[in-house]
Amino acid sequence: MDRGSGKHGLAAGVAARPSRPDWTIDQGWSNYTAEEHATWRTLFERQTALLPGRACEAFVQGMRALPIDAARIPDFRALSEVLRARTGWQVVAVPGLVPDEVFFEHLANRRFPAGHFIRRPHELDYLEEPDVFHDVFGHVPMLMHPAIADYLQAYGEGGLRAQRLGRLPMLARVYWTTIEFGLVREAGGLRLYGAGIASSRTETVFALDDDSPHRVAFDLPRVMRTRYRIDDFQEIYFVVRDLAELLELARIDFAPLYEQVAAQPELAPGELDPADTLLHRGSGRYHRERAARG
Numbered sequence: 001m002d003r004g005s006g007k008h009g010l011a012a013g014v015a016a017r018p019s020r021p022d023w024t025i026d027q028g029w030s031n032y033t034a035e036e037h038a039t040w041r042t043l044f045e046r047q048t049a050l051l052p053g054r055a056c057e058a059f060v061q062g063m064r065a066l067p068i069d070a071a072r073i074p075d076f077r078a079l080s081e082v083l084r085a086r087t088g089w090q091v092v093a094v095p096g097l098v099p100d101e102v103f104f105e106h107l108a109n110r111r112f113p114a115g116h117f118i119r120r121p122h123e124l125d126y127l128e129e130p131d132v133f134h135d136v137f138g139h140v141p142m143l144m145h146p147a148i149a150d151y152l153q154a155y156g157e158g159g160l161r162a163q164r165l166g167r168l169p170m171l172a173r174v175y176w177t178t179i180e181f182g183l184v185r186e187a188g189g190l191r192l193y194g195a196g197i198a199s200s201r202t203e204t205v206f207a208l209d210d211d212s213p214h215r216v217a218f219d220l221p222r223v224m225r226t227r228y229r230i231d232d233f234q235e236i237y238f239v240v241r242d243l244a245e246l247l248e249l250a251r252i253d254f255a256p257l258y259e260q261v262a263a264q265p266e267l268a269p270g271e272l273d274p275a276d277t278l279l280h281r282g283s284g285r286y287h288r289e290r291a292a293r294g
């Protein structure tokens with residue numbers, strides 16, 4: 001599965017520091033090889049086939065309006081032109097994971113840092129660092145939606161504050177359960193909007209179709225108490241009522257919440273809380289079997 005960038009930051013191990021202080025590099029679009037474009041095509045085609053009835057409307061619309069197709073790895077300049085006109089965002093190339101403060105600074109200024117490299121053909125279903133497929137296919141369509149555009153900018157600003165307060169792990173959980181692994185209610189049922197799901201063939205099916213994981217209504221303090229898995233499918237997916245709920249999050253002052261939440265016990269990745277609004281009680285089969293295999 002595609003682990004995405006929930007572990008942006010130095011702790012995750014970052015690439016060698018590039019010469020620009022904001023860690024951006026040129027995408028070097030003309031340097032992509034035919035094999036790399038072919039990898040993009042494989043990923044694009046198999047993921048696109050899965051998304052009808054599973055991706056939320058905003059994702060579908062965003063994808064449709066952007067210069068993204070199967071034929072080649074997208075050019076960040078062309079993406080940015082369309083994004084800038086719609087929501088004021090742009091995509092900038094980085095060599096891989098960047099330090100937290102660099103990541104937040106970019107988001108706070110409506111720049112989405114995207115890995116410029118693409119995974120190797122033998123690692124189509126698993127990679128440690130976010131590549132161009134995860135970052136562009138998974139994240140960029142949602143940046144076309146005004147609620148996500150504002151929410152992600154607020155997250156960048158909040159990240160810089162959380163870092164000063166020593167509360168980054170709590171904030172990172174909010175990012176993880178929304179931007180990376182979030183589900184949203186729509187008229188037809190639950191749909192994905194999180195990039196970690198949208199860019200992963202196996203997790204798209206697991207998050208939406210499998211009986212195993214719990215699906216729980218998103219609740220901010222609850223999510224801030226909840227540890228998450230970075231090395232496997234999630235045991236709980238959190239569901240927002242609509243994307244406007246994220247816009248409400250963008251307006252909340254997290255500082256008093258950090259204190260309140262820190263006074264309560266943490267929850268393990270698959271642990272339900274009595275106060276949860278449970279949309280689907282998972283069987284837990286997948287993680288139980290994984291644990292049994294050791």
Ligand SMILES: [Fe+2]
Pocket residue numbers: 004005006130134135139180195196
């Ligand atoms: Fe990501």
